[in-house]
Amino acid sequence: MGVYKQLFQNTFLYGVASVVPRMLSVILVPFYTGILANTSFGEYSIVFAYFVIFNVILTYGMETAFFRFYNKERDKAKVTQTANWSIIFTTVAFVCIGFLLFEQIQSFTQIKAKILQLVIWILAFDVLAIIPFAWLRANNKPLQFTVIKIINVSINLGLNVFLIYLLPKLVGRYLFLEAIYIPNYEVEYIFWSLFVASTTTLLLLSGFFRKLKWSFDKQLWKSMMKYALPILVAGVAFSINEVMDRLLLERILPANIAKEQIGIYSACYKLGMFITLFATAFRLGIEPFFFSHASSKNPKKAYALITKYFLIVGAAILLVVLVFIDPLKKLIIRDESYWEAMQIVPIILVANLFLGMYHNFSVWYKVTDKTKYGAYISSFGAISTIVLNLWLIPKIGYVGSAIATLFAYASMAVLSYFIGKKHYAVPYAMGKIITYLSVSILFSVLSFYVFSGNYYIGIGFILVFSSLVYVFEKQEIIHIFKMDKNEN
Template sequence: MIQTIVYSIGTIFPKIINYAFLKFFTKYLKREEFSLYSDMYALSFLVIAFLSFGLENTYFRFLSKKTYNKKVVFSTGVIVQLFIISFFLIISVNSIKYLVSIAGYKNHSEYFFLFFFIIFFDTLCILPMAWLRVNEKAIKYTIINIVNILIQSIFIIYMFTSYNSTTTNATNSNSNIPLIKSYFSIFELVNSFTDKTGYIFFANMISSLTNFFLVFPILLKEVSLKKFSKILAQKMLCYGIPIMFGTIAFSLNENLDKILIKRWLSDEMNGSYSACYKIASFMSLYIRAFRLGIEPFFFKKSEDSDARHYYEEITYIFVIIGLIFYVLICGNISMFLGFLIDKKYHVAISIIPIIMMGYLFLGIYINLSIFYKIIDKPIIGTYISLIGVLITILFNGIFLLIPSFMIPAWGTLTSYGSMVLVLYFWSKKKFTKFCSRDKKTWKIIVYLLIAFFLVIVSNKNKIEIRIFLQFLYLIIVSFLERKLFTRLVRKSKKEYLN
């Protein structure tokens, strides 16, 4: 529990800074500029999903088997990762003209160059950051995250205040890229930006580079060519590739809607949709903080006789706390939306409760996915993720026929909800002991339906009624789950004392 709290600080603080900048960006960026900002990250997430090759989860899994030397597993994973991303960087830099043309960014080729390096360094840092989690160095992990976000924030503020509101030296002649070597001049690079989004990307590149320097001592100390195992590398890739496809599927679920809305509706609408989508991703903050502290211990517990009961308890706690979080955020969304994004972006406010519930389903899926991971069957996750992608593609296909941004939003909820159902019934068949407790399953369904109904009602009533309904929900849940919360507090105290 203490580990979870420390990891949460390292995760929540950067996210809080990002949400603070969300208001800043939506105020000073045009909606079409914010659309470009979100689209570039959407495309990069798809690339990172491919380049990661599922090696983070693979690293956790092979360490839990206790048959491999820790340094051999880490060295092998890092060397494989470095080979993959180095190959990517070489190919990408030499194909930049074709890539910007295909993506429709002929006037923003310099942004692609920045993102090649952002992707390179971010991917290379995945396993060292996982190493910190495995070795329970939560404080160091948190410090690195905080330092990175502070550096990125300083650069953004400096560039937004030091350069003109429109780039001074940039023209559309940017479409003809000068020699790559000219981009190694920082001032040339910054002055080549055609809008303010370039400042954000440049700050991100500096942050990614800083992250690499901070984890470099780990790579220097723990990685050795002598500890590279070709046989282990093959096994890790075989285990990780299905996870990679699952991650790509997840990235498609997350980003296909924004990519299509930009190109099928308008940049203005995509800007509004993307900004409201980011607010809904508050739930992902909770999921990530929970996952960072719990996931390594999931694997450690996998060999224990009470592992299934332990997983049940953790998943149930996750859902209960997640629903409380959902009610408090979405039930008051109209009250504090103005503090998060500029008014011109409020057009897509209706997607927030839908997307946030979808994220909660995603969190449940992530918790349940431990079952196919501990039996070395990540291909199951790939199949289920493909089901989710097919649903996402179906809804986005309907969107192409009926251009309403609500359709992709419902597609996100339906996709993640379907994935949870498929995985639940598979787990029930495979792990009958775990899934035999139908009482808890029905309680979760009831809590979920009440929470969703409560959010709809709350946003249609005065603040007094809203507060009363939410307080009543909290009282009922606290009363019904008093034993669970008491047990959780006792375990936390015990861990703290030890």
């Protein structure tokens, strides 16, 4: 199979596996906003913000380190065993510390005790699955990866529907259901659903753990940690960029409106997920490709080509979503009280597109083992996020949080591109990239703010953008397909 054909096939399969879980969060928005009060949705969003941060800390860059050393070392089993035992040791330590310091953690986070207990176990089970999933990706087993991910999503979705929607209706008819029904327990049921789904996933990966042998190479582990720790710093910085706005909104806004405002903001923020879904699928498919082709004859040319087409597709998604934003908001956020925050949607979509570009531009420090630069750049983004949120939230509320997100991701992409030129110059087609991005943003802004609801003009913008891509890329696309055909 040709290189690019295999890449796009894997991206599709990994896309299904990654998009479906993330789509679940979008699918559940109309479900949650139709049942949960704004304050309850805000409470859920705050808990999930802590969840994101601790998930990054507990994986501490070991997943990316695994990919790098799995392709670098001859003894792949040793890499797998060392990475997996490292994760097991630290996860067990986390659970012990979590329950020993339970009261202090609860006091700081203000998370309900029952929810916090579930969060600790969910985090532990999810982290233990990191290396098995990475091993499946490294060994080109996207189908198995996808099936397990879809089972996880199906259980989570099914339990959400049953516990939050059906159970209150059925408990009066079937008395045995009274044993599991608790009124006003919706947020807790959300995390029970996650707990059962995470437990099932770990059981489905039990075959990987049954083959686990005691093989921990201390020197290899030190090398992996040296590579991974800057990624941990970058990961924490990324999580700050992604969720710190909710935590700062909770602390800065008046207590009587904080959770309601966070709920409204978080619901509309989900509409920015369309680009995030694509970017995540792309990253999962592309990351093993980056490492496995780092020593090939001309990897830089491939990296440049892939980045350009990522931008083209991402820019197209941005434009299409904002042209059809009215039906999308009615489909996804059915309670009109949440539409107050719709003004942030274009900002978040563009921000997520810049984040995807950053991931593409960041290949240079991963394949050259200069991951410290990723930590520097991400830390700059995190500091920008915190400073801008502290400055803007008191002035313009959650709109300030959206602007902070856009600035952080855009600056990270720009910094990574220019620093990368000095260390690992990739011949990106920046002229075309800037042109496509500018045209997409211009048309998107006009569609959202000037011609909102005018589908004739909106579709016209889409056709003009598509024609522009066709004119400039037709010959290259034909060449790629011919090249892949010849390699078969």
